[in-house]
Amino acid sequence: MKYISTRKHEETNIKKAILKGLADDGGLFMPEYIPQLDAGFFENLPNLSLQEIGFQVAKEFLGESISDDNLKEIIDEVLNFEIPDVKITENIYSLELFHGPTMAFKDVGARFMARMMAYFSEGKPMKVVVATSGDTGSAVASGFFDVAGIEVYILYPKGKVSPLQEKQLTTWGGNIKALEIDGTFDDCQALAKQILSDEELNQKFTLTSANSINIARLIPQSFYYFWAFAQLEKLGKPIVFSVPSGNFGNLTAGLFAKKMGLPIYQFIASTNANDVVPNYLETGNYETKPSKQTISNAMDVGNPSNFERMKSLFNDDVSEFKKEIESYSFSDEATKETMIKVKNDFGYTLDPHGAVAYLGLEKYSEKSSADFVGVLLETAHPAKFVEVVEDVLKTKIEIPEKLEAFNKKEKQSLEFPEDFEVVKQFLMEEK
Numbered sequence: 001m002k003y004i005s006t007r008k009h010e011e012t013n014i015k016k017a018i019l020k021g022l023a024d025d026g027g028l029f030m031p032e033y034i035p036q037l038d039a040g041f042f043e044n045l046p047n048l049s050l051q052e053i054g055f056q057v058a059k060e061f062l063g064e065s066i067s068d069d070n071l072k073e074i075i076d077e078v079l080n081f082e083i084p085d086v087k088i089t090e091n092i093y094s095l096e097l098f099h100g101p102t103m104a105f106k107d108v109g110a111r112f113m114a115r116m117m118a119y120f121s122e123g124k125p126m127k128v129v130v131a132t133s134g135d136t137g138s139a140v141a142s143g144f145f146d147v148a149g150i151e152v153y154i155l156y157p158k159g160k161v162s163p164l165q166e167k168q169l170t171t172w173g174g175n176i177k178a179l180e181i182d183g184t185f186d187d188c189q190a191l192a193k194q195i196l197s198d199e200e201l202n203q204k205f206t207l208t209s210a211n212s213i214n215i216a217r218l219i220p221q222s223f224y225y226f227w228a229f230a231q232l233e234k235l236g237k238p239i240v241f242s243v244p245s246g247n248f249g250n251l252t253a254g255l256f257a258k259k260m261g262l263p264i265y266q267f268i269a270s271t272n273a274n275d276v277v278p279n280y281l282e283t284g285n286y287e288t289k290p291s292k293q294t295i296s297n298a299m300d301v302g303n304p305s306n307f308e309r310m311k312s313l314f315n316d317d318v319s320e321f322k323k324e325i326e327s328y329s330f331s332d333e334a335t336k337e338t339m340i341k342v343k344n345d346f347g348y349t350l351d352p353h354g355a356v357a358y359l360g361l362e363k364y365s366e367k368s369s370a371d372f373v374g375v376l377l378e379t380a381h382p383a384k385f386v387e388v389v390e391d392v393l394k395t396k397i398e399i400p401e402k403l404e405a406f407n408k409k410e411k412q413s414l415e416f417p418e419d420f421e422v423v424k425q426f427l428m429e430e431k
């Protein structure tokens with residue numbers, strides 16, 4: 001299988017696509033076609049474990065680049081936590097993607113990417129650079145922690161991540177370094193880009209990005225669509241997925257699953273006030289905007305990076321897009337009301353991102369005549385957003401031991417001004 005840049009000027013294999021992250025022409029790598037799974041796979045699907053599904057799906061994308069034994073070992077390590085489908089109402093289920101080490105769905109993608117990079121880099125030293133507004137950095141750190149030969153540099157905006165998020169970024173030590181930048185998330189992202197494209201740094205080191213542009217983060221995110229479907233198929237109803245979306249990696253992985261043959265009835269791309277994609281589906285015009293701050297802050301994205309991938313899947317045709325995806329934007333007010341309602345009526349605590357996805361299912365059910373089962377992707381444990389959740393629900397929530405463990409550790413960060421030359425100087429002196 002070849003991997004081709006969305007901008008068409010670069011063609012490579014999966015190994016190079018993963019090690020590079022971004023193509024030289026600025027595009028994102030896509031498989032040249034989406035592989036199909038055979039009828040036998042789908043017949044057997046309800047009997048497969050999450051790990052077996054992961055192996056078979058991943059193998060389609062990785063082909064001969066890795067042996068079955070190595071791939072199995074990696075998949076078993078990556079998916080060593082549960083992904084339960086929890087019933088909220090008669091027709092709404094929450095697919096809890098947050099039972100990994102940092103308690104956000106990004107663990108799935110980051111753990112797979114880390115292991116694939118380690119495998120393909122064959123022990124050669126490498127530096128991974130990642131800008132984060134919170135969740136990505138910790139999932140990446142956790143995925144790469146203690147991987148021989150790989151050093152991770154996390155750039156995060158000083159004072160703009162939650163106290164718990166900061167602890168999850170800064171308490172690793174070892175091969176993980178947290179760079180606390182006196183600037184915004186956008187500044188961190190710009191710095192990361194400058195680092196990755198700097199000639200001198202690239203001469204001295206092998207650099208790569210761990211942001212959601214890497215195809216290795218996308219592939220494993222398609223596993224759990226098959227898994228959730230397998231659990232719910234027996235209900236005999238059409239299955240609708242509502243995906244709380246920011247950079248649209250999670251949704252794009254769902255589109256992969258459907259193209260591989262999984263008969264998903266409908267996708268709902270649920271967003272907060274950052275409504276570039278819902279607007280595109282309504283007007284046909286794609287207009288990026290500066291991001292707006294909301295209570296579902298992991299989705300505060302004004303220019304979703306995976307839009308380029310979705311466009312290539314739909315041949316840049318908005319009417320093709322609309323056949324697969326409904327997209328709605330919701331306010332913080334509506335998000336809060338939903339968190340309260342779902343807690344009071346059904347006893348289930350949603351985090352703000354999951355609440356946005358819940359709203360998407362509600363809105364879709366108003367306009368659809370289908371008797372469907374809705375699955376919301378619950379992308380983070382509510383305790384990751386403890387300040388917001390406690391403020392909205394007016395009650396204390398329990399902090400799981402896994403998160404409490406971070407709180408108990410000492411912060412270790414390196415402070416930098418928002419100045420590329422200063423950061424570069426520091427990196428040049430690294431081993």
Ligand SMILES: *Cc1c(COP(=O)(O)O)cnc(C)c1O
Nearest residue numbers: 245246247248249250298379380
């Ligand atoms: C990153 C993130 C999202 C958005 O996922 P995308 O793949 O970027 O659309 C949603 N919820 C949480 C909790 C996240 O961390």
